[in-house]
Amino acid sequence: MSKRKWGADTPLEEALAYEEQLIRTHRRKCYDYLTDLPPPNYRYVDAKGDTTFDISRFRSQTTREAVHPKVTEKRRRRRADSAYEQYYQHMPKDHNIPLAGKKSAKLALIEAEEALAARKDSGKNNSPENDASSALLSPPLSATSLVGINLPPPSSPLKGERGGSLPATPEKEDAFQNRPSIKLVMPDHLKAMLVDDWENITKSQQLVPLPHPHPFDEVVKEYLDWEIPHRPEDSAEKDLLEETMAGLREYFNRALGRILLYKFERTQFMEISEQWESPKNEGHKCPADTYGGEHLLRLLVSLPELVAQTNMDQQSVNRLREEITKFTNWLGKNYTKYFVSEYETPGPDYIEKSRSA
Known part of the structure; x- marks a missing residue:
């Protein structure tokens, strides 16, 4: 049938009739196996449970994806579940985004909070060697400066006690409670990384590889290189940024060995x-050039408690919160670079030495 050319004067009914005839003609030329019905009493499955027709054409050709290293590690320890494997199923092997919101992560967070509450209720005389449940053990050894504010030294640093003591009078207690506090808003995936970090060390007995491929000094330097061009030249904002990062570095160096380590570390x-004290060592000399993002993240979540022990006024607290929030958000956007994808498993000698320490 030749295709007709329609004009503006062609009747609509004639045009529709022709199109319907054209469609029917083309239908007769093609075969649609889906319109065929099976014979009466046809059985799709035989007595053995096998199909009685060829289903190969309905099978899709799929390639098996490689198993993520986190799933492999969980299977080796016989701790993997379907939710955990489904979470990491399509994730690239070089990415390590911790599992957040699942049962295992919630349990880990609950256990960590319960352990921290139990430690607080048991008193203030727990030594770092006997406390494996929390990273907040004691303030830095001596006074240090953060945004121009001096922190008081702890009352008994050698015993691992917290600095100062609880107020003895209602007046002092009210003054303590009314001190400005810093409330940091942290991205959810960084919170999840803290949970995963806690589980890797306290449950799986693994360690962050040291020296870190991206230590604290490198993280802060690259943040300053990114943020300073956004500040006006020779402005107070630029000076405040540099002062805050310098104070954070001093905090990190002094606090790491006191409040940022688990017992296993x-x-x-x-x-x-x-090695830092060795005269032959010409490289790493302090925590800031050895430890990286994992321990920096622990410091950031510890800042509210540490700042509460200072005499900072509300204006200083607001400035500090603004700078730390900007830094935390930047760190959250670049987490794949500054956090290790795999923790290392120490040998049996280290595990035995850690238990007997």
Whole structure:
């Protein structure tokens, strides 16, 4: 049938009739196997449960994806579940975004909070060697400056006590409660990384590889290189940024060995600190050029408690919160670069030494 050319004067009914005839003609020329019906009493499955027709054409050709290293590690420890494997199913092997919101992560967070509450209720005389449940053990050894504010030293640093004591009078207690507090808003995926970090060390007995491929000094330097061009030249905002980062570095160096380590990490810290003091060591000399994003994140979540022990006024607290929030958001956007994708598993000698320490 030749295709007709229609004009503006062609009747609509004639045009529709022709199109319908054209469609029917083309239908007769093609075969649609879906319109065929099976014969009466046809059985799709035989007595053995096998199909009685060829289903190969209905099978899709799929390639098996490689298993994520986190799933492999969980399977090796016989701790993997379907939710965990489904979460990491399509994630690239070089990415390590912790599992947040699932049952295991919630349990880990609940256990961490319960352990922290139990430690607080048990008193203030727990030594770092006997406390494996929390990173907040004691303030830095001596006074340090953060945004121009001096922090008081702890009352008994050698015993690992917290600085100062609880107010003895209602007046002092009210003054303590009325001190300005800093409330930091942290991205959810960084919170999840804290949970994963806690689980890797306290449950899986793994360690962050040291020296870190991207230590604290490198993280802060690259943040300053990115943020300073956004500040007016020779302005107070630029000076405040540099002062805050310098104070944060001082905090990190002084606080790491006191409040940022789990018990299982302390043996590693003692070994690496001996290398800092060695005259033959020409490279890493302090925590800031050895430890990286994982321990920096622990410091950031500890800042509210540490700042509460200072005499900072509300204006200083607001400035500090603004700078730390900007830094935390930048860190959250670049987490794939500054956090390790895999923790290392120490040998049996280290585990035994850590238990007996």
